[in-house]
Amino acid sequence: MEVETVKGVDTMEFGAGDREERARREVSLVRLVFSCMVAGGVQYGWALQLSLLTPYVQTLGLPHALSSIMWLCGPIAGFLVQPTVGLWSDRCYSKFGRRRPFILVGCLLISTAVLIIGFSSDIGFALGDTKEHCSVYTGPRWKAAIVYVAGFWVLDLSNNAVQGPARALMADLAGPEKVNAANAIFCSWMAAGNILGYSSGASGKWHKWFPFLNTKACCAACANLKGAFLIAVIFLLCCVAVTLIVAQEEPLEKKPGMKEENTGFLDMLKDIFGAFKSLPPGMPYVLLVTAVTWLSWFPFILYDTDWMGREIYHGNPDGTAAERDAYDRGVREGAFGLLLNSVVLGISSFLIEPLCRKLTPRVVWVISNFSVFAAMAGISIVSKWSVDGYNGSIQQAINASPKVRAVALFIFTALGFPLAVLFSVPFAVTAQLAAKAGRGQGLCTGVLNIFIVLPQVIIALGAGPWDALFGKGNLPAFALAAAFAFICGFVGIFLLPKLSRSSFRSSSMAGMH
Template sequence: MEREVLAGGGEAMAKLEYKAAAAAAAAGKQISLVRLIFSCMVAGGVQYGWALQLSLLTPYVQTLGLSHTLSSLIWLCGPVAGFVVQPCVGLWSDRCRSRFGRRRPFILVGCIFICFAVIVIAFSSDIGYKLGDTKEDCSIYHGPRWRAAIVYVAGFWLLDLSNNTVQGPTRALMADLSVTGTHGCSKANAIFASWMAIGNILGYSSGASGKWHEWFPFLSNRACCEACANLKGAFLVAVVFLLLSVLVTSIAGREEVAPSTVEERVGIMEIFRTIKNLPPKMPYILLVTSLTWLSWFPFNLYDTDWMGREIFHGDPKGTPAQMKAYDNGVRAGALGLLINSVVLGVTSILIEPLCRKFTTRIVWVMCNFCMFICMAATAIISSWSVHSYHGSIHDAIISPDGSVKAVALVVFAVLGAPLAVLYSVPFAVTAQLAANEGGGQGLCTGVLNISIVIPQVVIALGAGPWDGIFKKGNMPAFAVASVFAFVCGIVGLFVLPRLSTKNFKASAMSSLH
């Protein structure tokens, strides 16, 4: 009983301290909309690199020797890192009393490591060449390059760790600033989603261009041919944009933090003990978020590979014609993701009025049913493409059916709308619950990320073997994704809390009094 009383007292103290810090910040200067927008610019910088990671890296790693089945396993680090890193960094940033603020130190350090990881990935072929991979010219040798693959995987995992270090504090910073201002959590998360859309547009444009080896010919060498040089150029530009964006965020995202009145230990076990103080409605948000990402992650993992294999009928390890067709398909997939990001940006502006009219629950459920239709369509389009193709592996030129390609790009475009909801609504609802209950924006955002990374682990471990069982490329993973999306829509209709964004601002501000 004594332990329960102490635990209850600790929980109450944590909530009171969070509200005291928020009240002290609210007493400061109200943030303008322009400053709120630029405070989140780092999200665009991080998303630029993330877009390149999604569109180019799964196809690229297959050229280094990893099979299509094994390529999904390298994505395991992101979920594992997110499971541990985001809750830890979230709570540490909640209780950080640096003179530079609570969130910005973590954002800055994470961005520095992102830049280092991106450079390692970009030059993995060159490093592998120096470490003793084949000395043959890359235009002739198409076999495995294991040293380059090891360097690539190390850089990839460091990139995921760094991304998780930045994303949680950035979300929490936006929640902090919106609570202290007059704009509300919903608008702040819409701004965040818009910056992600901008980052996606820039990143997918870079991935789709395929001209970096021409603009920067010095990036090509014996170890790094056209596709590799394009990867280098795109990632080096991503580093420049990220450094610019983190500088703007550091200047615009000024924080006013109340000093701590209680001496606290913030160890690993303390972090997991603090999770029990989450708002009571959070488990429902976590459940629906997990189911949603179970349907999204197969597409994130294999979207450009799907275009290269099923739509363009290419093979990264096949004949020269097949390799060319695969590269064309990857670039077409990057174009599809670019269109997807434009729709994402436009939809982000419309989310707040839609939630006002229909409530967040209905908007989120509509998002899941839209995903169900699109994911089912990808499996149908794959089957259509395979059955309509009558080419031979000896063809000098392999090209896709024009109608199949057009419909595939339409699916990419339509998926931008539910993606905007997924990038915005769960985080806005979480921010509101944290503001009402005083649970800590950083911790709640970090725990929400756990509901995202667990599905990623499931898909990363299961997608490759699942595809291998049916020998159907990416179609089985997409079919399972459509099932999860449908189930998620049904579950969300019954368990999601009935919240409307018209109450976001009022409830956030009332929690300060």
């Protein structure tokens, strides 16, 4: 869920500069649409990852208190991989173009990681986890868990490796004249990928449609995940093929005698951390509010479908067959809620700019944080309501209370609007402050990214133990998230800089997951 930070390269310094400028002027809207298609393929896999993987790893034996730690890879990859790959792609002289080689290799690695995750139970079974059938075995499967976590980390690293070059390719093709349209197209593909991915995760029919996915080591829930990820691989490969064919990048040609800049990773980090010394006025407060905002959001990103399976459907991934079935139903219901969330996110992304022009970015950001507070507090209340109304009946667990389900789905859906704000306004505010101060926009965005990554690390390390400390499932993490969102709302009122309505530009928005 991070934005790339690269040192900009002026392509006009290279022999291909004139050709690129002509291509930008001539690029059609249709070509932009298909060139951005890879965003939909990558986001399809992200949606499956966000909705299914935290619940699934618990069925392999990883305790709930430790399941959040595997998400540490995302922040680490966002901090290290995206800037590095982005910088390398800026200076790539391949005859296939600057961005396309990295997009292709990254998508192939994503496909490999997805297959590893999907078949982790079968691999663990082959390595000797157990000889019992999955329908009767309820113990841990540590070899499968290790394979799964390894695949998960490769997937996160690969996703981050593709994001930077894919966004840079969009900007290369569009140029300043069409960057607004390109951003809208890119975000639309991401929304489409989310909708398709969450729809796939919400389906419980993959093991019926493709019965060969059921094995001695992989029963219905596992086979459903395997089927969804196999479709994700096919969809991603189709999307990347279209992007690579349609984009038609011009390779860079270095002028004779031109001196190359140092592109070392340490030099890049030096530039980013050096930016702390010359931040634009108001930027420290933006960083503070961004960090607290992510502290309030990341518990939901980690535990949304797990919450639906445990607190709403009263399931248990380590329990009896009936409890596991109830948990699986809840996870699929949570994926459906995220599907509705993505629809609202896609619609809201087109409303953020006019709202910021009318109310100012600061007011929109503050409203968003108070909306998150209301949602997280609502999740805590619904959890208490659901648990108190549960009498231990297996039938009640399988069906869940219709009223509780309806409220839970409403909260999932309503969070689409503040999520659209989270994915756009902080980056637009940063770009505006950097432009006003005449500072490097890329470096300021890099510093902002650090304050997105650090809260994710804190939550990934602390959310599971925090929940275990109180022994109340996911409720403690969501209650703490509500407190952070409430504090952040008031901090934003008093500390966020006052920015003009007219200078807010949709081209400053950054699409994220």
